[in-house]
Amino acid sequence: MNESRSVLEQTVGRIRALDEGAMRDAEHRLDRLTKPPGSLGRLEEIARQAAGVTGLLNPDLSRKAVVVMAGDHGVCAEGVSAFPAEVTPQMVLNFLNGGAAVNVLSRHVGADVVCVDIGVNADLSHPDLVVRKVKYGTANMASGPAMTREEAVRAVEAGIEIVEGLAGDGYRMFATGEMGIGNTTPSAALVVALTGADVETAVGRGTGIGDEALRRKRDVVRRALEANRPDAGDPIDALAKVGGLEIAGLVGVILGAAANRCPVVVDGFISSAAALVASRIAPLSKGYMVPSHLSHEQGHRLLLEHIGLKPILQMDMRLGEGTGAVMAFPIVEAAVKLMNEMATFESAGVSEN
Numbered sequence: 001m002n003e004s005r006s007v008l009e010q011t012v013g014r015i016r017a018l019d020e021g022a023m024r025d026a027e028h029r030l031d032r033l034t035k036p037p038g039s040l041g042r043l044e045e046i047a048r049q050a051a052g053v054t055g056l057l058n059p060d061l062s063r064k065a066v067v068v069m070a071g072d073h074g075v076c077a078e079g080v081s082a083f084p085a086e087v088t089p090q091m092v093l094n095f096l097n098g099g100a101a102v103n104v105l106s107r108h109v110g111a112d113v114v115c116v117d118i119g120v121n122a123d124l125s126h127p128d129l130v131v132r133k134v135k136y137g138t139a140n141m142a143s144g145p146a147m148t149r150e151e152a153v154r155a156v157e158a159g160i161e162i163v164e165g166l167a168g169d170g171y172r173m174f175a176t177g178e179m180g181i182g183n184t185t186p187s188a189a190l191v192v193a194l195t196g197a198d199v200e201t202a203v204g205r206g207t208g209i210g211d212e213a214l215r216r217k218r219d220v221v222r223r224a225l226e227a228n229r230p231d232a233g234d235p236i237d238a239l240a241k242v243g244g245l246e247i248a249g250l251v252g253v254i255l256g257a258a259a260n261r262c263p264v265v266v267d268g269f270i271s272s273a274a275a276l277v278a279s280r281i282a283p284l285s286k287g288y289m290v291p292s293h294l295s296h297e298q299g300h301r302l303l304l305e306h307i308g309l310k311p312i313l314q315m316d317m318r319l320g321e322g323t324g325a326v327m328a329f330p331i332v333e334a335a336v337k338l339m340n341e342m343a344t345f346e347s348a349g350v351s352e353n
């Protein structure tokens with residue numbers, strides 16, 4: 001029976017609810033620590049979540065990777081970004097040479113950057129580049145589907161397989177990152193298609209477009225939804241018609257992390273659009289998501305509220321690449337350390353009340 005199920009179906013089938021017993025043990029432990037109950041705020045919530053995700057009170061999350069999915073977008077032809085599409089392959093080389101913001105932050109926190117060509121519109125080669133190219137960029141969604149359903153599933157499965165490989169190599173915590181000029185446009189289209197949000201709220205300035213381009217971008221999203229009529233009840237249909245290859249790859253990263261009982265830290269607007277799709281494909285995957293920051297991108301607040309994720313940081317960042325997610329890695333590790341290394345009232349001889 002199992003052989004006939006796709007990698008995606010098998011992966012979704014492996015995702016379990018968080019470990020209630022481990023979360024109860026975590027709560028009990030947190031309440032014994034030398035502090036007023038609840039006084040470590042979100043750090044306590046994160047520690048409890050880490051226990052539920054891994055099934056362990058003291059998981060070692062020190063091996064961590066940000067998976068940066070790169071892909072191009074046919075919709076760039078409509079003038080929706082402040083930058084030209086050539087920047088996508090140029091930035092991929094920058095990631096591989098260690099010079100992008102996500103590289104600096106990853107070195108700072110001890111994380112590895114895994115850069116994946118899942119749909120860049122150029123032939124790139126580098127010993128560290130993971131090539132899982134589904135096609136040379138999406139088609140222009142303003143006039144037809146960005147990709148076929150089969151292509152979308154292949155991109156999701158590439159993300160799953162990359163995380164499976166990394167988990168096999170001992171990685172225990174993941175972050176979502178992306179690079180793809182134009183990708184705030186499909187991200188916003190997915191938000192509108194799957195949440196019913198209005199275009200004015202969901203579509204923002206991305207890399208920093210002016211008022212005229214913003215009007216054009218909103219019109220492009222309306223045209224894409226009109227031309228493709230994505231099915232709000234079918235997340236893969238929406239992903240294929242108005243999504244992107246790197247967004248699909250990140251859906252796979254999130255589902256793969258959840259199936260492997262690893263926390264996955266979700267970056268900004270584009271990554272959260274992937275998280276929305278993942279949560280619709282596999283509602284249980286939500287428990288494995290750790291929100292990182294509230295992006296400056298306009299639609300992000302609504303998107304996170306819709307998924308039910310409360311951002312940890314608010315730094316007015318709007319870069320993507322996984323930068324906000326990587327910044328949150330040490331917070332997750334700190335939460336776990338507090339739960340395990342602090343003295344309890346008993347062990348320290350501190351009076352409780």
Ligand SMILES: Cc1cc2ncn([C@H]3O[C@H](COP(=O)(O)O)[C@@H](O)[C@H]3O)c2cc1C
Nearest residue numbers: 081083178179180181182183184206207320
């Ligand atoms: C040099 C540069 C580096 C980036 N790193 C991430 N992005 C971010 O900007 C893009 C999305 O914005 P839009 O939809 O407006 O094109 C994505 O590639 C995203 O990762 C960058 C953009 C630029 C220009």
Ligand SMILES: O=C(O)c1cccnc1
Nearest residue numbers: 206268269295318319320
């Ligand atoms: O929030 C993000 O991830 C984002 C916002 C604007 C441009 N690129 C990325």
